[in-house]
Amino acid sequence: MSVTLPSVLVVDDEPRSVEVMARVLREEFDVHVAASPAEATEVLENHWIQAVFCDQRMPGTTGVEFLTAVRNRWPDIVRIIVTGYTDPEDMIEAINAAGIYQYITKPWHPDQLLLAARNATQLFAMQRDYERLSLELKLAPPVAEGRLLRQRERVQGSYHFSSIIRTPESALNETCRQAAKVAVFNIPVLIQGETGTGKELMARAMHYAGPRADGPFVAVNCGAIPDELLESELFGHKKGAFTGAYANRRGLVEEADGGTLLLDEIGDISPAFQVKLLRFLQEGEFRALGANETRRADVRVLAATHRDLKAEVRAGRFREDLYFRLAAMVLTIPPLRERPGDVRVLANHLLDDACLRHGRHVRGFAAETTAALVQYGWPGNVRELQNEVLRMLVLAEHEILGPELLSPAVRNPAGEGTACPRTAMDDADDIPASGPLQQRMDMLEARILMETIVRCGWNKSRTARELGLSRVGLRAKLDRYGIVPDAEKQTIQ
Structure with a gap:
């Protein structure tokens, strides 16, 4: 990728002087030359110039007079006088009338010339940045206010x-x-x-x-x-x-x-x-x-x-x-069990939201799945329904979520046509009739923990009080059995 070099203009009626300055500056800059103020004005009108090096003594006009005109038309251009005369009055006039950035005397050293050009173009860039930032600061309050208003409208719409x-x-x-x-x-x-x-x-x-x-x-x-x-x-x-x-x-x-x-x-x-x-x-x-x-x-x-x-x-x-x-x-x-009609629309909404957040795509629930969701009592209400939908989405292998993805408690609620969920004690019959005692006790303990923390809305302080545990003890048991909100019911199957 090519890099655009800063542009400078050298103005001098002596061809040899112009040639030497241009040769030195071309190492780092895009150099334009002019033998008179008229030629220089034409260059300025047609090119993006950042700094002007102008000789003080030229036929018909002085460098100060020309740079004063430059200051009036292009005030951002950095102006530098180059002269072999060191009259203090000329220097003072140049600084006051033309707003000269620097005064270079002949004979000059190449490093001195390059340093002056670097500083001048950097000054030009800083001036442009300052003007841009000043403009942005002026526009910032109305822009920020507009963004805040749009954001507030989106939030209000989300919680209407x-x-x-x-x-x-x-x-x-x-x-x-x-x-x-x-x-x-x-x-x-x-x-x-x-x-x-x-x-x-x-x-x-x-x-x-x-x-x-x-x-x-x-x-x-x-x-x-x-x-x-x-x-x-x-x-x-x-x-x-x-x-x-x-x-x-x-x-x-x-x-x-x-x-x-x-x-x-x-x-x-x-x-x-x-x-x-x-x-x-x-x-x-x-x-x-x-x-x-x-x-x-x-x-x-x-x-x-x-x-x-x-x-x-x-x-x-x-x-x-x-x-x-x-x-x-x-x-x-x-509670959700008193408005079963809401379960269907809530489940579909939660499924769409979960698909969006987790990058999955499914078409929806099977009819048997929806019927089971509506029939269940949802002791944890919408939060429990959200966890159930997320669990089904994670386990899904097809575009339609079938009833086989439902948790056992949702798929087989206790009692014919009732809306009461099974408890951990109800699920005790699912514990193997044989096997090590500790393993079977752990399964029952995990189910009791899951049932209680879901009923308490995942409030660990309330769950610990109900079970007679400290928060540290409850947290250790939850970690042991891998019981977390997003993994609800996986542990107790």
Whole structure:
């Protein structure tokens, strides 16, 4: 690939001087020559010149006069005077009138001439870059604003209520209708529903349909964070507030300022933290751990839970005043088993999405497969359905996903025509009647682990509490049996 050399112009009425300068400069530059200002002007009009070397003493005009005219018409061109006369007045006039970059005296050294040409063309390039960047900076705000607006429109479209997959007869339609009404009001809303029903998706749709759509949406899973760290996560901390606090840290409440804060699994927080959260909801004030000053944040609080908070209030495990602070409006998302008509459209949508993400192509489900999906009870709701569809896609060898790809629990649900999934205990009959005891016990333990963690929506803290394990112990068992969300049900077949 050829490289374009920088262009320079040498102007001198002495042919010998022009020839010598041109010969030196042609080592690194595309050189144009002119014997008079008139010829030089013609060259400038027809070529992209970056620097001009001009003799000071020429018939009819001086180099300063010519370079002054060049400055007026082509101000970006770097101008250099070459002369055998060192009159200080000429030098001052050249610098002031023509904006001369450099003054070279005769006799000059070739290295001096080359260095002057290199510096002049580099200066020209930097000037052009500066002008280009200045123009881009002027255009940057409207361009960035346009990009941000288009991105925001795409996000809002992705989380619009119409993007929540359901049928016209779905039991979810009434919940979406209520959510759309309450979204425009700046009031707290409690979203109830089983794990995996899409509570966070509903909260995002409310955020982008409300007056705070231009602000941030911040979600925190209160059940997944130990109580002693939840306060720091929400309200932040100062350096040295506790062991490991090596720097100041903003909390999620402050990050959500001007937007929406989703407190997911709010029913899992401890009574002690309920008091701290209540103060923030009442006053809009909070104090970071280790800080003395109180700060304020303007956030809309949405809460979500799989628990029946009214029952928790009656049982004394959840503060009544906190419940009413959170539940100005209560939305309930029905589980997937109560809207079997949605299973078909959801499965097709999830399959299309999985094919796109994983680069696979299939035509769809066999009729028997769809019937089995609709019949199953889906205790893990949409999240479990998503895992089942992904599992089938991974195992598929044909363009139609047949019923043989279904998990045993989905393919053979317990009871005739019921929507209840089989449990690990129900599958105990599938354990071999012979073989080492430890191997058979491991199979049963793996199935119990899978059933429990799916029912808990892959929340490891809740699963560990239910099984009486520590989080470390649960993680070790999950690793041992290879139980991960994308591999759901492969371990327990």
